[in-house]
């Protein structure tokens with residue numbers, strides 16, 4: 001290009017005349033000049049190309065248009081930059097800009113931050129038509145279409161059975177092609193794996209996605225994951241733990257021995273209760289279990305049956321090993337409960353011919369020691385007395401690998417924690433399960449199995465469990481700590497002086513039914529019982545201040561309905577199973593709500609309904625909050641005096657005058 005040609009196209013304001021002296025150009029003028037020349041060159045080149053190929057193709061035409069647009073945009077941007085620069089050289093403009101920046105923020109473009117996510121995001125610049133996967137895989141060729149199959153057991157109209165089958169068919173085809181191309185043959189393992197997958201896919205034909213049958217109509221092998229989920233929901237069973245075996249749906253499906261199943265039938269237990277369904281299979285696999293279920297829901301059989309099943313696996317006691325102690329130990333907080341568990345074990349061990357000994361306070365320790373040394377498979381004990389026996393060497397636990405802590409929280413609450421730990425430490429530790437929860441247990445090996453059961457599980461028990469249980473499974477039926485829905489709860493706000501009169505009114509309505517009246521202190525138990533006795537009621541008492549013999553006579557008299565009112569302290573609050581108690585009356589409310597749950601649980605047992613009445617005074621503020629929550633939770637009426645009392649609105653231990661937190665502040669205009 002000649003100089004004259006160039007000068008003709010110069011931008012306005014920059015004129016060059018070669019005949020005149022050289023002109024000084026500023027930097028910006030030089031830049032402008034260079035840009036102009038560059039644009040002119042490109043334009044010419046393009047015109048040249050167009051002439052060469054005569055007519056531009058539509059694509060070329062498009063891209064040329066785009067390029068032109070891009071060039072225009074660039075020159076606009078340059079012009080704007082230049083204008084800004086000139087403007088900012090002016091001090092007044094500079095000041096204006098600074099003020100603008102101060103109040104309205106900088107106009108400078110923000111640097112774009114590329115997040116790590118954005119870096120990884122891939123963008124494909126190929127088109128659908130370029131996708132080659134459809135040549136190889138039929139699945140892509142015929143993408144699955146949703147068809148109107150609603151109401152026929154398919155999810156969202158998708159026939160998963162067909163989908164699964166097609167997927168495995170294609171997988172086999174592709175795999176075979178790969179083998180063919182590579183000139184190799186499938187190994188037996190690979191072929192078997194493919195075949196197995198096909199078989200699994202075929203199974204979809206018979207069940208799984210179909211919801212036409214309820215789980216109760218299905219055989220065990222037909223149960224799908226979904227059925228098991230519904231089953232657990234139906235019985236309110238929830239688990240916490242790993243590698244959990246399936247619950248049992250009925251006795252026939254359990255792995256209990258025939259003798260035990262016969263004993264279950266003999267006891268009249270037609271169907272297992274939810275806690276039994278969930279925890280018996282766990283016990284049979286020697287898993288450690290923490291079982292939390294409502295009062296009267298059959299927890300005793302839930303630990304007794306796996307315990308007896310375990311004993312049947314061991315050699316019968318002989319002269320050689322009977323001095324080594326029992327095979328299993330059950331600990332319970334009270335003597336009455338220990339004796340009740342003994343009865344339950346004897347009931348289920350009917351066809352096994354095993355010996356059970358109970359070791360509780362109030363009886364001769366020497367005699368108890370003698371009975372153990374004579375040989376027994378199971379010992380039921382209160383922790384204090386058992387530790388005493390162990391320390392005096394009346395008995396040893398050299399071959400005991402099965403331990404049950406019934407009402408574990410109560411034992412800790414009563415201060416028996418050290419004794420429980422002492423007994424656990426006296427057991428052989430060589431058979432503890434591996435700490436690693438992924439390690440599979442050897443079915444033929446004997447491990448130490450620990451069971452903990454209660455209707456309530458406060459944190460102190462969880463601490464004990466952490467130290468002595470290995471990878472336990474926590475089985476909860478319903479809501480932990482909640483009273484069973486079979487009990488109708490009433491709470492009355494009364495004055496202390498009104499209690500006796502009101503109690504008598506309730507007892508008058510009993511007829512031939514039975515009632516337990518709970519009172520917080522032994523002394524008051526005796527006083528109230530005396531009063532009722534004088535008034536002509538058939539009353540007996542039970543508390544820790546009575547001799548063992550008196551306690552047994554009282555309980556037996558109440559069981560046989562010789563007496564229809566039992567006035568008792570908390571000794572009778574836990575575990576005691578007396579059928580058909582119609583009414584539980586809390587003459588005094590216990591100072592902990594867990595005790596309340598257990599006390600009222602003496603009624604409404606084994607599927608029967610019951611009534612619980614509680615007298616509350618204005619001095620019992622300690623439990624107001626928890627009691628109100630409990631009543632609300634179980635849809636029971638809350639007396640208005642309790643509902644509006646300040647103590648029922650604030651959890652004990654929380655600070656009423658706490659300054660409001662940031663989130664609590666409400667701004668008003």
Ligand SMILES: Nc1ncnc2c1ncn2[C@@H]1O[C@H](COP(=O)(O)OP(=O)(O)OP(=O)(O)O)[C@@H](O)[C@H]1O
Nearest residue numbers: 269271272273295296297298299300301575577606
């Ligand atoms: N599967 C069953 N079928 C029928 N009755 C049962 C079944 N399981 C337990 N029972 C009966 O239910 C009653 C309560 O059982 P159990 O004493 O074991 O309850 P629990 O859960 O231990 O109660 P608590 O928490 O008060 O100790 C007992 O009389 C028992 O015989």
